[in-house]
Amino acid sequence: MLKTTLLKATEASGKILQQYFNGSFEVSSKSTINDLVTEADKKSEAVIIDVIRAAYPDHFILSEEVGEMKTASNVKWIIDPIDGTVNFANGIPICCVSIGVEKDGEMILGAVYNPFMNELFLAEKGKGATLNDKPIHVSVKSNLATSCLVTGFPYKWNQGPRDPMQVLDHIIREGIPVRRLGSAAIDLCWVACGRFDGFWEHELQAWDSAAGFLIVEEAGGKVSDFSGNRYSPYQKEILATNGHIHSALQDLINNGK
Numbered sequence: 266m267l268k269t270t271l272l273k274a275t276e277a278s279g280k281i282l283q284q285y286f287n288g289s290f291e292v293s294s295k296s297t298i299n300d301l302v303t304e305a306d307k308k309s310e311a312v313i314i315d316v317i318r319a320a321y322p323d324h325f326i327l328s329e330e331v332g333e334m335k336t337a338s339n340v341k342w343i344i345d346p347i348d349g350t351v352n353f354a355n356g357i358p359i360c361c362v363s364i365g366v367e368k369d370g371e372m373i374l375g376a377v378y379n380p381f382m383n384e385l386f387l388a389e390k391g392k393g394a395t396l397n398d399k400p401i402h403v404s405v406k407s408n409l410a411t412s413c414l415v416t417g418f419p420y421k422w423n424q425g426p427r428d429p430m431q432v433l434d435h436i437i438r439e440g441i442p443v444r445r446l447g448s449a450a451i452d453l454c455w456v457a458c459g460r461f462d463g464f465w466e467h468e469l470q471a472w473d474s475a476a477g478f479l480i481v482e483e484a485g486g487k488v489s490d491f492s493g494n495r496y497s498p499y500q501k502e503i504l505a506t507n508g509h510i511h512s513a514l515q516d517l518i519n520n521g522k
């Protein structure tokens with residue numbers, strides 16, 4: 266069963282994260298000096314792929330560090346072996362493994378596991394979302410002015426209208442509390458369980474959001490791009506909210522006040 270394999274893979278990865286955390290490990294840079302990959306990312310990815318391959322040798326895999334392992338299968342596993350690598354490398358326990366399963370182009374399963382808080386978020390299309398086996402729901406807050414928001418920033422961006430600093434400027438000028446955790450997958454899960462009312466980010470990759478966006482939707486939230494179109498993890502912008510503040514936050518992102 267897909268779910269059994271998914272849980273086995275997240276558990277195996279969680280053990281690796283715990284094993285390496287705060288130890289000494291190799292760290293190197295990728296697209297920019299602060300876009301990091303550690304030995305633990307690679308090891309986590311290897312154990313996840315081993316678990317999937319043992320159960321489903323022919324499934325398509327898209328994983329951050331190794332890229333695409335294409336097959337003709339209609340099932341694709343989308344893996345972020347550590348989301349929040351900068352946190353991980355600095356001994357900050359806000360990081361996780363994130364795995365989404367897509368079938369016929371639709372996300373059907375997602376798991377995000379932060380072993381340091383022992384929090385496993387799970388969603389199955391049409392069956393709701395859970396945190397450590399208990400059902401979760403987005404918040405009921407409907408006033409953007411009193412919402413608690415979270416965002417993240419790309420490692421590099423070009424300045425321009427609606428760039429990350431301008432959007433942040435619009436929101437901060439309203440006096441709305443904004444947090445930056447450093448893991449998009451955890452940001453999404455914390456919207457799903459009502460800790461945050463909304464999250465936006467400009468430039469995510471499929472592995473950052475594949476599992477988390479399904480978890481938000483299954484917890485009753487709304488996920489779109491900045492124009493309000495239905496979300497796809499293959500485009501960069503993401504706006505995920507409890508649904509009630511969605512259009513107000515979308516307007517603020519796009520136009521300010």
Ligand code: IPD
Pocket residue numbers: 301345347348349350351416417418419420446447448449450466468469473
């Ligand atoms: C990053 C985190 C971060 C987000 C970045 C991502 P990584 O993923 O999700 O919160 O702001 O855009 O790249 O590099 O830690 O896997």
Ligand code: CA
Pocket residue numbers: 345347348349449472473
């Ligand atoms: Ca990531």
Ligand code: CA
Pocket residue numbers: 306329345346347348349350
């Ligand atoms: Ca990563």
